[in-house]
Amino acid sequence: MEIREHQNLFSLLGASFSITNRAGVAFAVSALIILVILAIPFGAILLLAQNSSASWLLRALWVIFAVFCFVWLQNIILRIIASKAENNNESVSDAFVATVIPTFYAFIYQLIINVLCAIAAVALSFIPVVGPVILSLLSIYIGIRLLFGQMAIVLREQGPVSAIVYSWQLTAGRVLYILGALLLSGLLPLLLAGLVIYGGIVGIPLYFADSFTLPNLPLGWIIVLMLFGLAWLFVCLSMAVFIVLVFLNLDYGFNRDTFIPQPQTAFQPQRTEIYDHKNHVLPSGAGHAATAQDVPSLEVLKASVHSESDNPDLHQHLDQVYQPKPEDIVEYAEEDRMPTILFDDEMAKQLEQERTRWQEKAASTHKQRKDDENSSIKMSK
Numbered sequence: 001m002e003i004r005e006h007q008n009l010f011s012l013l014g015a016s017f018s019i020t021n022r023a024g025v026a027f028a029v030s031a032l033i034i035l036v037i038l039a040i041p042f043g044a045i046l047l048l049a050q051n052s053s054a055s056w057l058l059r060a061l062w063v064i065f066a067v068f069c070f071v072w073l074q075n076i077i078l079r080i081i082a083s084k085a086e087n088n089n090e091s092v093s094d095a096f097v098a099t100v101i102p103t104f105y106a107f108i109y110q111l112i113i114n115v116l117c118a119i120a121a122v123a124l125s126f127i128p129v130v131g132p133v134i135l136s137l138l139s140i141y142i143g144i145r146l147l148f149g150q151m152a153i154v155l156r157e158q159g160p161v162s163a164i165v166y167s168w169q170l171t172a173g174r175v176l177y178i179l180g181a182l183l184l185s186g187l188l189p190l191l192l193a194g195l196v197i198y199g200g201i202v203g204i205p206l207y208f209a210d211s212f213t214l215p216n217l218p219l220g221w222i223i224v225l226m227l228f229g230l231a232w233l234f235v236c237l238s239m240a241v242f243i244v245l246v247f248l249n250l251d252y253g254f255n256r257d258t259f260i261p262q263p264q265t266a267f268q269p270q271r272t273e274i275y276d277h278k279n280h281v282l283p284s285g286a287g288h289a290a291t292a293q294d295v296p297s298l299e300v301l302k303a304s305v306h307s308e309s310d311n312p313d314l315h316q317h318l319d320q321v322y323q324p325k326p327e328d329i330v331e332y333a334e335e336d337r338m339p340t341i342l343f344d345d346e347m348a349k350q351l352e353q354e355r356t357r358w359q360e361k362a363a364s365t366h367k368q369r370k371d372d373e374n375s376s377i378k379m380s381k
Helices: 009-049 055-086 092-098 100-124 130-145 149-155 160-170 175-207 219-259 312-322 338-380
Strands: 267-269 305-307
Touching (some): 009 175, 009 219, 055 092, 055 149, 055 219, 092 100, 130 175, 149 160, 160 219, 175 219
Antiparallel strands (some): 267 305
């Protein structure tokens, strides 16, 4: 599946299971590394807390660090999912390094959202009866509009505030679409959990009453329940992958429709205009009766590339490339300038040939005039 092309929810849902299967080992390795990172300071705190009066402070710091690591693991998983979906083959170590700063931004982002929600809750608490209903609907709406804020921070290198704007713009006009994706991602794990609970409480004891007894559960049934638990975990991870795929697909479509110019760009080289010493344009027609005095100073005044596109960025790029500013000119070594020197020599050779052609043509025309004048004088005599 090509994530950069428009996909419906069901195709993204099917792709989420495939990506979860491909990224399962990376998920497990990331979780294991985070557990090791958490275990090292936890063991140190247990040793220091026995001989320290500030053991509560050390435990509080460890809880804060544990929350940071949990959010860090979430961001690492986001990077791994995006890597598998976009086929850029980012390693787990690269994902760890790339998500350190975004994790701090994610904390600031959540802090801003919580403050705004608290202000809205306090304001609506003064409205009796209708206030809680409005607060509930408003919470659902804002939750949908800001669903992709953390993904924008981790995957699109946005800041805490710009991530809010990014998510708000991305979800504009797509509230029902995203609500359907959330309902789909929430119902499947609940449905599977309900089936497992029903089977464990009603179905299996009813049909396998002789071998299924909870106090003395045989090893075979323990393995079956563990497999059900792994299947449920796989579905939950797939639903998280599904939401990330929805973000990536909407994001590519949003950028494609918003920033990529639709008109086709046509590059048209302008005609090179040749001026004489009186700043008059020399025409290219063969019937121009030029004299030798009209040709002595030929020069290329303007040669550029023009585009019919309305994209201002393209015109700015062409101006920078074909009309560089003096401060943008970089001195290069002789070997680096070789192609430019060859181009300048070729241009000078062409100009010299053009100059010679104009001089010959002017001399021929001048001679033709003199011959005409002499013939007319003889005939008049």
